[in-house]
Amino acid sequence: MxxxxxxxxxxxxxxxxxxxxxxxxxxxxxxxxxxxxxxxxxxxxxxxxxxxxxxxxxxxxxxxxxxxxxxxxxxxxxxxxxxxxxxxxxxxxxxxxxxxxxxxxxxxxxxxxxxxxxxxxxxxxxxxxxxxxxxxxxxxxxxxxxxxxxxxxxxxxxxxxxxxxxxxxxxxxxxxxxxxxxxxxxxxxxxxxxxxxxxxxxxxxxxxxxxxxxxxxxxxxxxxxxxxxxxxxxxxxxxxxxxxxxxxxxxxxxxxxxxxGIEERYARHARQAVMVDEAIASMGFSILADKDFRAPTLSVYLYPKEANVDDAKFRALVAEEGAYIASCLGDYAGKGFRIGHMGNIDKHILISAVAAIERAAMRVGIKLEPGKALGILQSCFVEESSN
Ligand SMILES: Cc1ncc(COP(=O)(O)O)c(C=O)c1O
Missing domain, CATH: 3.40.640.10 (Type I PLP-dependent aspartate aminotransferase-like (Major domain))
Structure with missing residues (x-):
């Protein structure tokens, strides 16, 4: 393949x-x-x-x-x-x-x-x-x-x-x-x-x-x-x-x-972080950071407890599907994953990364509505462009 x-x-x-x-x-x-x-x-x-x-x-x-x-x-x-x-x-x-x-x-x-x-x-x-x-x-x-x-x-x-x-x-x-x-x-x-x-x-x-x-x-x-x-x-x-x-x-x-423009760059990071969080949360993952303190540059997501996800297997599958994501650290090791959404990251990259995560989630048996996360991202990007 x-x-x-x-x-x-x-x-x-x-x-x-x-x-x-x-x-x-x-x-x-x-x-x-x-x-x-x-x-x-x-x-x-x-x-x-x-x-x-x-x-x-x-x-x-x-x-x-x-x-x-x-x-x-x-x-x-x-x-x-x-x-x-x-x-x-x-x-x-x-x-x-x-x-x-x-x-x-x-x-x-x-x-x-x-x-x-x-x-x-x-x-x-x-x-x-x-x-x-x-x-x-x-x-x-x-x-x-x-x-x-x-x-x-x-x-x-x-x-x-x-x-x-x-x-x-x-x-x-x-x-x-x-x-x-x-x-x-x-x-x-x-x-x-x-x-x-x-x-x-x-x-x-x-x-x-x-x-x-x-x-x-x-x-x-x-x-x-x-x-x-x-x-x-x-x-x-x-x-x-x-x-x-x-x-x-x-x-x-x-x-x-x-x-x-540096101000726009900061604003873009803030917007993208909200979009990615919303898309990934829609697959059943929870966000580790408290709402008041969420970073615009990276996110940490925890696996749905009931899904019993094998962390190493999941991240290997995401890699196979085309995106390399990171393991969690400390007490959260094995319980979720970390992704960066910072730098020169455009809509193509974000869509592809979320799609790879969605395919891997389906492959490990997480119950989700195929395409829902991508639909959320798509709508956010369309709204962003019309503002
Ligand atoms: C917040 C923070 N501080 C310091 C470091 C250490 O940087 P480096 O790995 O480039 O030495 C890192 C690395 O990821 C980091 O995320």
Whole structure:
């Protein structure tokens, strides 16, 4: 049988469109080439402008976890106090990273599916003085989005540095560095930017850069803001070799973002998330995230209990039907699946992904009305086009 094209519907990496792939496939040139220097400058300039950051944007070879470590390495020293707001797996990862760096860590946890609230943060900050507060913007293990704007205001009043993990959000959910009082926003290439994995992306506020300066020499060198600052201002300078083709790919991703319009991109993600949730819920799956905190970039669905779905078999069938989806994490492992709906995902991709899930659901014996989920999506797309 002819194998269908397999869509990458996990919560990152996300589908990489042809024009971005083409940038990765270009002949690599010298990092001192004036054309490349101009390209890199424009990437840094666009990141600062689109995310409204008057401090500095950094792009280097790495992944989201490197960006998480880099944020902490540059704005803290051992013994500092950190409040980690954890809505799941990646919030807990931040607590571990902070502990390993010798910080005194308190964790404010929400039940999986819910979020730490601004009130929770306010109460916690009134009990003790913290140097850093971290929040995961979109928690990839639960599909929950935290209210970072409101939390940011509270953290600013407290005087702590505010670190936001935007790995599963940046480019798909609203993030504005200066207006939201974010001191370090961290991200990477393979999620809502729609680029392949390989880049760590960070934005640092002026306050965060001052904090870094005040620390003198830090242990880390590859992650040091002070080493990268001159390079980001003038990419003809050298600290570590630039991931040239990946920078080109990010440049193309930013071009696509500007062409769509960043506000419209955020609005599209919000609309698409509601559509996909409605379509998949119509097959009998339930949504893990509380209604008030649902992320626009990814969703976590639980199997109908009565269907006794074999998780590994179901996901293998969805893959066979043409879409690769992810397993659940933590206590939800085996009980459902996660999908990304972020980045450069259009109606063709969403329709095909939901259709693959529907066919697999029918093959494992879930009782559903064939085509109902697709009908919901179709109607949503038609309504969207007529507005
Ligand atoms: C919210 C969040 N933070 C951090 C990470 C770690 O990023 P990476 O796997 O690129 O190191 C991930 C990865 O999925 C994530 O979803």
């Amino acid at each position: 002819l194998k269908p094209h397999r869509l990458v519907m996990i919560p990152g990496p996300t589908p990489v469109v042809r024009s971005i792939q083409d940038q990765m496939g270009r002949e690599t040139i010298a990092f001192g080439d004036p054309d490349f220097i101009e390209d890199f400058k424009s990437v840094v300039r666009d990141l600062k402008e689109l995310w409204q950051c008057s401090g500095q944007a950094f792009v280097l070879a790495g992944s989201g976890t490197l960006a998480m470590e880099m944020a902490i390495a540059n704005i803290s020293k051992a013994g500092d106090k950190a409040l980690v707001c954890s809505n799941g797996f990646f919030g807990d990862r931040y607590a571990e990273i902070c502990r390993r760096r010798g910080l005194k860590v308190d964790v404010l946890s929400a039940e999986w599916g819910s979020s730490v609230t601004p009130e929770d943060v306010k109460n916690k900050l009134s009990e003790s003085k913290y140097d850093i507060v971290t929040v995961t913007h979109v928690e990839t293990s639960t599909g929950v989005m935290a209210p970072i704007d409101e939390i940011g205001k509270i953290v600013q009043e407290h005087g702590a540095l505010f670190v936001v993990d935007g790995v599963a959000a940046s480019g798909g959910a609203e993030e504005y560095v200066d207006p939201m009082g974010i001191d370090v926003l961290i991200s990477c290439s393979q999620k809502a930017f729609g680029v392949a994995p390989g880049l760590a992306i960070l934005w640092a506020s002026k306050k965060a850069l001052e904090k870094r300066r005040s620390l003198g020499t830090i242990l880390d060198s590859y992650m040091d803001f002070e080493k990268w600052l001159p390079v980001m201002e003038d990419p003809s300078k050298y600290w570590g070799t630039h991931p040239i083709n990946m920078i080109w790919a990010l440049k193309e991703s930013l071009r696509i973002i500007k062409e769509e």
